[in-house]
Amino acid sequence: MRLHHIAAAMIALGFAIPAQASSLSPSAIIDQLSAQGYDLRGISCQSGACAVMVHEPGDGITRILVNANNGQPVKNARLGHVSAMVPDGGLTGRDAMALVAKAGYGDLISMSFEDGTYGLKAKAGDGKMASFQVDAVSGAMTKTAD
Helix, strand or coil: CCHHHHHHHHHHCCCCCCCHHHCCCHHHHHHHHHHCCCEEEEEEEECCEEEEEEEECCCEEEEEEEECCCCCEEEEEEEEEEECCCCCCCCCHHHHHHHHHHCCCCEEEEEEEECCEEEEEEECCCCCEEEEEEECCCCCEEEEEC
């Protein structure tokens, strides 16, 4: 689902889209939702709204809408079932983020999960951007682009 559709969904549900300057970073949103017990598998944000992929035991991966200003899920705003392909005992999204951060890229831009692999885009402290692939079972990481 394209992000402009997410923003439209927020408006349709009666939520104001916050100014982007006050939005939380994807990393901060992942930290906050993980602390609340969510098993995150991906995030993509735009215009004050984030589509977040979460693993729900017995239901695979579902995409939920999150207000990027406060990091809270929007009630009754499920964006649909994504996949049932979730490795047992594999890495969580936070684990994949930690591997990328250890490589010097701690500012997460986006994260996806497909076919047992995390795709992460992140920025290093010096502003350099890079993309990574992390295998959710083995933890093997590959830097795919600068």
